[in-house]
Amino acid sequence: MTRERLQSLPLEELRRFAERQSIELDDAVDKESLVDLLLEVFEEVAEEREELASQEVRVEAKKYTNGVEDPLGAQQEDYPPIPQGYNETRLVVMPRDPTWAFAYWEIGQDKAVQLRRDKDVRLMLRVHDVTGVRFNGRNSRSSFEIPVKLTDSRWYINLPRAASEYILELLYKKKGKEHLLIRSNVFQTPPEDFSERIDPEWPPLAGDLLLQMSLHRASSAIPGSGSIPQRILSVTEG
Amino acid sequence: MAKAYLALVLHAHLPFVRHPEYPRFLEETWLFEGISETYLPLLRVFEGLAERGVRFRLTLSVSPTLAEMLRDPLLQGRYIEHLKRTIELAHKEAERTRGQPEFHKLALMYLALFERNLEDYTERYASDLLGAFRRLRDQGLIELITTGATHAFLPVLKDYPAGVEAQIRVAVDYHTEIFGSRPKGFWLPECGYYPGLEELLERHGLGYFFVDSHGIAYADTRPRYGVYAPLVCPNGVAAFGRDPEAARAVWSQDEGYPGDVAYREFYRDIGFDLPLDYIRPYILEGDVRVNTGLKYHAITGRGEHKVPYNRDEALKRVREHADNFLYRQRKQVERLERLMDRPPLIVAPFDAELFGHWWFEGPEWLEALIGRMHSDATWLEMVTPEDYLKRHEKNQRATPAFSSWGDKGYAAVWLDSSNDWIYPHIHKAIERMGELARRFATCDGMRRRVLNQAAREVLLMQSSDWAFIMKTGTTVPYAVRRVREHIASFNRIYNDLLANAVDLEWIGKLEKRNNLFQDIDYRCFA
Numbered sequence: 001m002t003r004e005r006l007q008s009l010p011l012e013e014l015r016r017f018a019e020r021q022s023i024e025l026d027d028a029v030d031k032e033s034l035v036d037l038l039l040e041v042f043e044e045v046a047e048e049r050e051e052l053a054s055q056e057v058r059v060e061a062k063k064y065t066n067g068v069e070d071p072l073g074a075q076q077e078d079y080p081p082i083p084q085g086y087n088e089t090r091l092v093v094m095p096r097d098p099t100w101a102f103a104y105w106e107i108g109q110d111k112a113v114q115l116r117r118d119k120d121v122r123l124m125l126r127v128h129d130v131t132g133v134r135f136n137g138r139n140s141r142s143s144f145e146i147p148v149k150l151t152d153s154r155w156y157i158n159l160p161r162a163a164s165e166y167i168l169e170l171l172y173k174k175k176g177k178e179h180l181l182i183r184s185n186v187f188q189t190p191p192e193d194f195s196e197r198i199d200p201e202w203p204p205l206a207g208d209l210l211l212q213m214s215l216h217r218a219s220s221a222i223p224g225s226g227s228i229p230q231r232i233l234s235v236t237e238g
Numbered sequence: 239m240a241k242a243y244l245a246l247v248l249h250a251h252l253p254f255v256r257h258p259e260y261p262r263f264l265e266e267t268w269l270f271e272g273i274s275e276t277y278l279p280l281l282r283v284f285e286g287l288a289e290r291g292v293r294f295r296l297t298l299s300v301s302p303t304l305a306e307m308l309r310d311p312l313l314q315g316r317y318i319e320h321l322k323r324t325i326e327l328a329h330k331e332a333e334r335t336r337g338q339p340e341f342h343k344l345a346l347m348y349l350a351l352f353e354r355n356l357e358d359y360t361e362r363y364a365s366d367l368l369g370a371f372r373r374l375r376d377q378g379l380i381e382l383i384t385t386g387a388t389h390a391f392l393p394v395l396k397d398y399p400a401g402v403e404a405q406i407r408v409a410v411d412y413h414t415e416i417f418g419s420r421p422k423g424f425w426l427p428e429c430g431y432y433p434g435l436e437e438l439l440e441r442h443g444l445g446y447f448f449v450d451s452h453g454i455a456y457a458d459t460r461p462r463y464g465v466y467a468p469l470v471c472p473n474g475v476a477a478f479g480r481d482p483e484a485a486r487a488v489w490s491q492d493e494g495y496p497g498d499v500a501y502r503e504f505y506r507d508i509g510f511d512l513p514l515d516y517i518r519p520y521i522l523e524g525d526v527r528v529n530t531g532l533k534y535h536a537i538t539g540r541g542e543h544k545v546p547y548n549r550d551e552a553l554k555r556v557r558e559h560a561d562n563f564l565y566r567q568r569k570q571v572e573r574l575e576r577l578m579d580r581p582p583l584i585v586a587p588f589d590a591e592l593f594g595h596w597w598f599e600g601p602e603w604l605e606a607l608i609g610r611m612h613s614d615a616t617w618l619e620m621v622t623p624e625d626y627l628k629r630h631e632k633n634q635r636a637t638p639a640f641s642s643w644g645d646k647g648y649a650a651v652w653l654d655s656s657n658d659w660i661y662p663h664i665h666k667a668i669e670r671m672g673e674l675a676r677r678f679a680t681c682d683g684m685r686r687r688v689l690n691q692a693a694r695e696v697l698l699m700q701s702s703d704w705a706f707i708m709k710t711g712t713t714v715p716y717a718v719r720r721v722r723e724h725i726a727s728f729n730r731i732y733n734d735l736l737a738n739a740v741d742l743e744w745i746g747k748l749e750k751r752n753n754l755f756q757d758i759d760y761r762c763f764a
Contacts, residue, residue, distance in 0.1 A: 079718065079719060079722050080719075080722050080723050080725075080726035080727075081726060082663060082722050082725045082726050082729070083663070083666075083725075083729060086662075086666055092397065092661075092662070092665060094393075094394055094396075094397075094649070094653060094661065095393075095640065095648075095649070096648060096649045096650055096653045097646060097647070097648035097649065097650055098648070100650075102653050102658055102661075104658070104661065104662050106662070154658060154659075156655075185397050187397075188433075188640070190456070190639045190640035190641065190648060191456045191639050192456070193456065194455060194456060194460055195456065195457060195458055195459055195460050196460075197458060197459045197460065198459065198460050199459045199460075199462075199634060199635070199636070201634075202459075202461075202462040202634040203462065204460050204462055205462060205463070205577050205578065205579075206577045209577060210461075210462075210463055210464035210466065210574075210577055210578070211455055211460065211461070211464050213464060213466075213482075213570075213573070213574070214451050214454065214455045214461075214464030214465040214466070214479065214482065215451055215452060215455050215482065216451070216482035216483060216486070
């Protein structure tokens with residue numbers, strides 16, 4: 001939330017907003033002072049939210065694609081409320097493309113409170129390559145760790161190999177000991193090249209020529225790559 | 239004997255947008271523009287060709303949410319009102335431009351077009367556009383298929399298969415009900431495919447789907463024919479891959495036909511160009527400028543300067559572009575037939591709304607193209623996927639790769655920092671809906687109503703459109719509001735049901751607003 005943004009709103013709206021946040025106002029408060037006050041409140045709230053393991057923070061922050069922070073939702077104060085979390089420990093990973101996946105997680109409140117109280121706890125994600133392996137916790141082909149904070153709840157993970165299988169673990173280390181919180185679903189990254197496998201009944205023709213023609217670099221010149229989505233065009237765009 | 243096949247696929251979709259609680263609503267104009275600029279013009283093209291004895295074969299996917307809106311009496315009435323307002327504006331424009339011959343001609347063109355739309359919509363079709371598509375289907379000219387119930391991008395629901403199952407099942411049941419026969423194929427929303435999805439398609443009798451080129455090229459076994467023949471998954475469902483050449487000819491931002499300088503410029507609409515006082519009655523309250531559909535300029539070039547649109551020039555280009563498409567395909571086919579031991583199949587799928595709405599001259603291009611194929615480009619035969627499978631029963635077995643036709647070819651559009659916050663809620667909702675469906679597997683009528691409405695809310699939150707809008711930044715607040723509303727409504731129903739304290743009046747209101755899929759059975763989530 002920027003000063004300009006607040007200044008662009010009429011005084012009445014700023015007053016109403018402040019009242020909704022239970023901020024006591026002097027009847028005679030001028031706009032400049034009110035803007036100062038609200039900016040202070042925003043900062044405080046943003047800090048407070050950083051302390052809490054809340055998905056709502058991320059939700060609010062991500063609503064504004066131009067990057068303008070509005071932790072109290074001044075502009076859209078009548079959005080219906082949705083759950084901040086579901087009070088359970090879970091970890092879900094969704095492949096995004098050959099070398100990226102998106103993970104989101106939640107730690108159940110009791111556990112989260114316990115972890116928050118403990119200064120020695122270090123939370124992390126461990127990414128296991130389990131391609132061709134039935135994972136038993138110790139037999140991944142390789143793994144790496146991503147330290148995360150208690151206030152984190154999502155991560156975009158860069159994976160080393162396309163066309164592979166992975167599994168994620170959310171765990172914490174304390175005094176040298178590891179404690180597994182939860183394991184994710186197994187997920188696969190798609191290939192980014194032709195398969196090595198050839199079906200003897202359907203051998204390729206003319207080497208790779210047909211395959212090369214099939215790709216023709218057209219895949220990136222199509223809907224979405226900078227051009228406007230055909231059916232959903234903003235009726236207010238000028 | 240044709241040298242090659244062309245499978246033209248049009249995918250018509252709009253998300254469910256219906257706001258009876260307001261007298262007019264901005265986002266409802268997506269539907270009105272779709273009808274005026276795409277669906278009516280396409281119907282005129284198809285019927286015109288049929289009447290002239292030009293046989294053609296193409297595949298048309300009509301999304302369940304679009305179909306629901308086309309059938310909805312409230313929206314039908316609002317569309318007619320919208321048309322009448324636009325006709326009134328066109329009359330005023332005809333007056334205003336009397337002294338400017340180039341613009342006056344165009345104002346008259348639009349007036350004629352809008353009046354034609356009104357006449358066709360109310361008299362020829364009696365507000366029933368789906369009936370018109372049905373008739374074309376009955377004549378053997380178009381094959382009607384379906385897509386996800388609310389057009390969810392399925393790869394992001396992969397680990398919640400009940401959600402995918404519901405998207406398919408509700409769509410298939412609905413399509414069967416309104417078109418009178420089961421769909422044989424499925425348009426994967428955004429061509430979003432993941433290995434294993436074919437299992438769920440097969441369960442509902444669906445025989446084929448479409449993927450982007452790399453979905454075929456990167457299949458788990460090298461495809462002998464690349465995208466120029468389908469692959470069949472181990473379970474028998476066929477996958478048809480998009481031809482990049484056909485895609486490039488039309489979609490490419492730099493070289494695609496729609497960008498030709500003679501074609502009509504989308505962004506110069508009088509809703510934005512003319513003074514507010516004049517345009518006010520035709521835009522919305524709060525002086526929010528909107529598109530009116532009256533656009534007088536040609537693309538002209540990259541800069542700001544735009545010349546008046548010249549319809550004759552544009553139509554000339556249309557014919558040239560139809561010829562060009564055939565010329566390029568001919569070159570491609572000549573290469574392919576030297577390499578292949580069967581006629582190559584060119585799969586050319588497009589969003590229907592590209593034709594007419596974005597590319598004003600699009601429907602005329604289709605008409606010219608089809609006309610040419612019929613009259614002298616007989617080396618290229620129009621087929622549907624089913625036609626192909628009947629003629630070529632033996633096809634290579636392989637599983638396509640996870641892919642989509644979205645920007646960058648995978649899930650990046652729908653899995654982005656702008657929209658990833660929705661998935662924890664959507665996944666949870668699918669889980670909870672499953673819980674409800676199993677817990678209340680049998681129940682009384684009242685509870686069934688509530689559970690069915692819960693199912694509707696779960697489906698509605700999943701529309702790929704919302705995440706897409708959030709990523710591409712058009713009407714973001716609306717998309718965010720929609721997702722949050724459906725999440726909030728669903729969770730309220732969930733909590734109320736478990737506490738045995740449902741507010742039936744509130745449910746009734748929700749039912750009246752989000753009234754799609756009358757016959758939905760919540761147990762599709764079980």
